[in-house]
Amino acid sequence: MSISDINKKLKKLSGGAVSATIEGDVLRLTGKLDSWNEVLRVCGSVADDRSRRHIVNDIECPEAPSSMRLPALCDSALEGLHPDVLVIGGGISGCSIARELTRWDASVLLVEKESDVALQASGRNDGEVHCGVDLAKKGLLKQKYVTAGNRRMDEVCRELEVPYRRYGQLVGFKGAWQRPLATLYAWYMRRVCGISDTRIIGRDELLKHEPGMNPEFSFALYNPSSACVCPYGLTIAYAENAIMNGASISLDTAVTGIETCDGRIVSVKTNRGTVYPRVVVNAAGVFAEDIARMAGDRFYSLHYRRGTNSILDKKRGCLVNGVAGIKGFKNKVKHTKGGGVLHTAHGNLLIGPDAVETTEREDFSTRQESIDSVFEKQRVTVPGISERDIITYFTGVRACTFEEDFVIEKGRKVKNLVHCAGIQSPGLTTAPAAALDVSRMAIEELGEYRDVKKNGAFNPLRKGIPTVRELPKEQREALIAQNPDYGVIVCRCEEISKGEILDALRSPLCVPTVDGIKKRVRPGMGRCQGGFCLPLVTRIIADFLGVPVSEVKKGSDGTFISFGPVKGEKR
Amino acid sequence: MKRCDVLVIGGGPAGLAAAISAKNSGADVLLIEREGALGGILKQCIHDGFGLVRFKEKLSGPEYAARFTDEFYSLAIDALTLTFVTDIERTDTGFNVFAVSRSGIEQIEAKTIVLATGCRERTAKQVGIHGTRPAGVFTAGTAQYFVNILGELPTRRCVILGSGDIGLIMARRLTLEGASVEGVYEIKPEPSGLRRNIYQCLDDFDIPLHLSHTVTRVFGAERLTGVEVAAVDENMRPVAGTERRIDCDALILSVGLIPENELAELVGAKIERGNCPSCGDDQMTTVPGVFSCGNCLRVFDLVDHVTESGEAAGKNAATYALKELE
Numbered sequence: 001m002s003i004s005d006i007n008k009k010l011k012k013l014s015g016g017a018v019s020a021t022i023e024g025d026v027l028r029l030t031g032k033l034d035s036w037n038e039v040l041r042v043c044g045s046v047a048d049d050r051s052r053r054h055i056v057n058d059i060e061c062p063e064a065p066s067s068m069r070l071p072a073l074c075d076s077a078l079e080g081l082h083p084d085v086l087v088i089g090g091g092i093s094g095c096s097i098a099r100e101l102t103r104w105d106a107s108v109l110l111v112e113k114e115s116d117v118a119l120q121a122s123g124r125n126d127g128e129v130h131c132g133v134d135l136a137k138k139g140l141l142k143q144k145y146v147t148a149g150n151r152r153m154d155e156v157c158r159e160l161e162v163p164y165r166r167y168g169q170l171v172g173f174k175g176a177w178q179r180p181l182a183t184l185y186a187w188y189m190r191r192v193c194g195i196s197d198t199r200i201i202g203r204d205e206l207l208k209h210e211p212g213m214n215p216e217f218s219f220a221l222y223n224p225s226s227a228c229v230c231p232y233g234l235t236i237a238y239a240e241n242a243i244m245n246g247a248s249i250s251l252d253t254a255v256t257g258i259e260t261c262d263g264r265i266v267s268v269k270t271n272r273g274t275v276y277p278r279v280v281v282n283a284a285g286v287f288a289e290d291i292a293r294m295a296g297d298r299f300y301s302l303h304y305r306r307g308t309n310s311i312l313d314k315k316r317g318c319l320v321n322g323v324a325g326i327k328g329f330k331n332k333v334k335h336t337k338g339g340g341v342l343h344t345a346h347g348n349l350l351i352g353p354d355a356v357e358t359t360e361r362e363d364f365s366t367r368q369e370s371i372d373s374v375f376e377k378q379r380v381t382v383p384g385i386s387e388r389d390i391i392t393y394f395t396g397v398r399a400c401t402f403e404e405d406f407v408i409e410k411g412r413k414v415k416n417l418v419h420c421a422g423i424q425s426p427g428l429t430t431a432p433a434a435a436l437d438v439s440r441m442a443i444e445e446l447g448e449y450r451d452v453k454k455n456g457a458f459n460p461l462r463k464g465i466p467t468v469r470e471l472p473k474e475q476r477e478a479l480i481a482q483n484p485d486y487g488v489i490v491c492r493c494e495e496i497s498k499g500e501i502l503d504a505l506r507s508p509l510c511v512p513t514v515d516g517i518k519k520r521v522r523p524g525m526g527r528c529q530g531g532f533c534l535p536l537v538t539r540i541i542a543d544f545l546g547v548p549v550s551e552v553k554k555g556s557d558g559t560f561i562s563f564g565p566v567k568g569e570k571r
Numbered sequence: 572m573k574r575c576d577v578l579v580i581g582g583g584p585a586g587l588a589a590a591i592s593a594k595n596s597g598a599d600v601l602l603i604e605r606e607g608a609l610g611g612i613l614k615q616c617i618h619d620g621f622g623l624v625r626f627k628e629k630l631s632g633p634e635y636a637a638r639f640t641d642e643f644y645s646l647a648i649d650a651l652t653l654t655f656v657t658d659i660e661r662t663d664t665g666f667n668v669f670a671v672s673r674s675g676i677e678q679i680e681a682k683t684i685v686l687a688t689g690c691r692e693r694t695a696k697q698v699g700i701h702g703t704r705p706a707g708v709f710t711a712g713t714a715q716y717f718v719n720i721l722g723e724l725p726t727r728r729c730v731i732l733g734s735g736d737i738g739l740i741m742a743r744r745l746t747l748e749g750a751s752v753e754g755v756y757e758i759k760p761e762p763s764g765l766r767r768n769i770y771q772c773l774d775d776f777d778i779p780l781h782l783s784h785t786v787t788r789v790f791g792a793e794r795l796t797g798v799e800v801a802a803v804d805e806n807m808r809p810v811a812g813t814e815r816r817i818d819c820d821a822l823i824l825s826v827g828l829i830p831e832n833e834l835a836e837l838v839g840a841k842i843e844r845g846n847c848p849s850c851g852d853d854q855m856t857t858v859p860g861v862f863s864c865g866n867c868l869r870v871f872d873l874v875d876h877v878t879e880s881g882e883a884a885g886k887n888a889a890t891y892a893l894k895e896l897e
Contacts, residue, residue, distance in 0.1 A: 558793030
């Protein structure tokens with residue numbers, strides 16, 4: 001579309017309230033609109049797959065995205081540091097990039113504003129390792145990285161000892177009349193989009209593979225390469241391996257300003273002091289546009305999609321072995337296959353997610369409507385699922401560009417900046433591949449300053465904490481003999497021992513909070529949701545830290561659990 | 572390897588009674604308890620009212636438990652504490668049970684098993700509580716553990732959802748500790764706890780009980796800062812326009828108990844709706860030789876009846892084991 005056509009379209013859509021200018025491959029929209037929904041509609045309307053222009057939203061709107069929640073902490077722990085590379089954001093992107101950067105002889109500092117890594121989108125998704133079939137569109141970065149990332153996932157999970165399970169994805173179709181169309185689609189996926197494992201299977205094979213799926217499906221699109229990984233587990237593992245190889249991770253650290261000079265970042269201000277990095281990687285998730293703006297290098301804009309997933313009791317894990325979904329050629333939703341039913345890497349069943357636009361970038365609250373709508377849809381996929389088996393649910397917010405593709409490239413106006421932005425689904429799948437490219441870009445840039453050698457001491461292997469309950473009896477016995485704490489079960493639902501909890505407290509990225517421990521070794525993840533083990537875990541953390549129970553937090557600084565001793569109790 | 576006629580899993584009131592009655596019936600008994608001390612949930616129930624039926628006395632939970640632990644120890648019954656059953660295999664002569672503890676994995680050959688695994692509390696997510704996920708959402712039993720076992724105050728001002736007995740008891744307990752309980756909200760039109768607890772725990776402390784009300788939303792990014800309550804219609808659906816926000820720092824839930832029957836399932840027993848094992852009059856599950864008692868059999872209101880059910884299961888298990896022996 002030419003700029004005059006675009007402006008004609010915008011005029012029609014917005015009644016003249018919005019107009020556009022083009023600068024290279026960036027389409028900048030300016031004007032004034034009353035609601036965020038209108039902004040979405042207008043910006044979305046000029047997104048164009050063919051031109052692949054970035055869309056920058058400079059439309060004034062009273063409904064602006066929420067501002068960043070800042071950590072309460074304020075000190076000067078990082079003041080004056082000169083890291084070679086500063087990675088902003090401790091999600092799957094930032095942590096995987098930090099790890100890949102440690103392959104080089106470069107000092108790496110990662111800052112994350114939350115009290116742990118993987119607390120936003122990376123810890124709030126379904127853990128699907130996509131085959132790419134739902135988002136294959138030639139030329140998209142998403143698609144380039146999804147197949148590469150999927151292929152690398154085996155190796156990465158083996159190196160980092162992350163729970164991972166490949167059982168394939170089945171997307172069911174009801175009407176047999178759709179089969180010729182689907183066959184064509186599968187051929188297109190294989191031949192044109194490079195998703196070579198795509199095939200169509202009939203009802204019998206479908207039910208043999210996934211007996212829990214709806215017997216009314218007449219055929220299914222089958223991709224054996226789809227898998228499930230523990231999303232926060234992978235992020236934490238990447239972070240730990242980065243630390244093992246020399247990177248530093250500073251939690252509770254938010255970037256509040258960036259100073260540039262002659263098209264280079266000179267310093268980055270945080271709540272823990274100003275740092276002076278040679279190169280900066282922007283992996284700030286829903287705040288990536290804010291970082292780009294701070295650096296004066298904003299050539300894309302983000303919008304935000306909330307999604308809610310439900311987790312079912314492990315007893316229902318048997319309903320689906322891999323990933324199950326449903327599709328028809330009617331009512332095609334553009335940017336998502338519309339959720340599904342997954343067997344998680346830990347053996348639960350996960351249902352979801354939905355996709356709802358929002359301006360609240362850090363509002364992770366849940367709503368019953370989300371769960372109801374997802375169940376209504378997925379009951380068709382797997383009739384055996386029931387809301388009665390829900391043990392928990394959670395909401396995440398995806399960061400999306402209007403062109404619905406990733407931004408993975410060096411800065412346009414700022415040289416020593418690399419963007420890894422707009423990383424929505426399938427960002428978990430793509431991370432292992434994208435991190436290689438992003439780290440290469442950063443090291444190339446660092447190479448402008450000095451010769452960067454390989455890090456000869458790089459060790460790709462990260463030892464995970466043993467999952468004691470899954471060990472063969474002899475090994476379990478031997479472990480308990482070594483350390484009797486492995487024989488003390490603290491979390492009865494997930495069968496987690498005190499030894500595992502202490503291991504988590506002694507891990508390379510120690511996050512001594514109830515949630516930090518829960519993410520690492522799973523006490524409280526089971527059907528009683530911590531009813532029995534919350535006080536026990538709290539106590540173990542307090543003893544480990546040598547602090548009163550009232551100083552133990554659920555997560556971030558303000559999330560204390562106890563107000564202190566009851567009346568008359570003296571310490 | 573240990574051997575026994577009757578293996579009791581769980582050392583709360585049901586398990587203690589089962590072990591004692593099996594022993595008194597002449598069986599060789601072993602009891603396994605996952606916690607460090609016997610007594611089960613009674614350990615944290617420091618209020619009185621236990622034993623009215625059985626002993627015609629008003630005992631506290633620990634006092635009631637002590638009556639049975641004393642007898643248990645005087646009969647020199649074997650117990651493994653801080654020991655957790657991980658697996659049960661069926662054999663020709665009974666069961667191979669595996670349990671982990673600080674000393675490793677114990678294998679026990681048991682002719683019969685009495686399951687006395689109690690129950691767990693229904694959680695916030697199981698009753699569809701929505702909103703943010705702050706610190707300060709506790710089930711009543713968890714709050715009770717904080718106050719009575721750890722000596723920690725989990726709230727200064729709370730709302731209690733559900734009028735189950737533990738919720739009512741905690742309303743009083745927290746008030747006595749200086750916390751303020753804004754009110755107890757019950758979705759049903761009638762309270763679910765015992766009448767006497769309504770009088771003694773709420774009325775005596777001027778804590779309002781709001782029937783046909785529920786909590787519709789939780790607020791607070793870090794610690795809980797408030798909840799939204801609303802009246803419900805006859806279908807227990809919130810009535811639009813009746814929502815009210817209450818500032819508080821905790822939401823305490825007493826919304827039901829679920830029998831813990833994961834071991835029963837593991838051994839292959841048939842589980843019915845409500846998560847209770849399908850049992851005959853002799854309290855034997857559908858797996859011959861596996862008996863069930865106490866709150867994992869079904870949720871009882873009074874501990875006295877839990878004891879009774881434990882005694883029956885213990886006796887029946889002993890009879891079964893000894894008959895097999897002949």
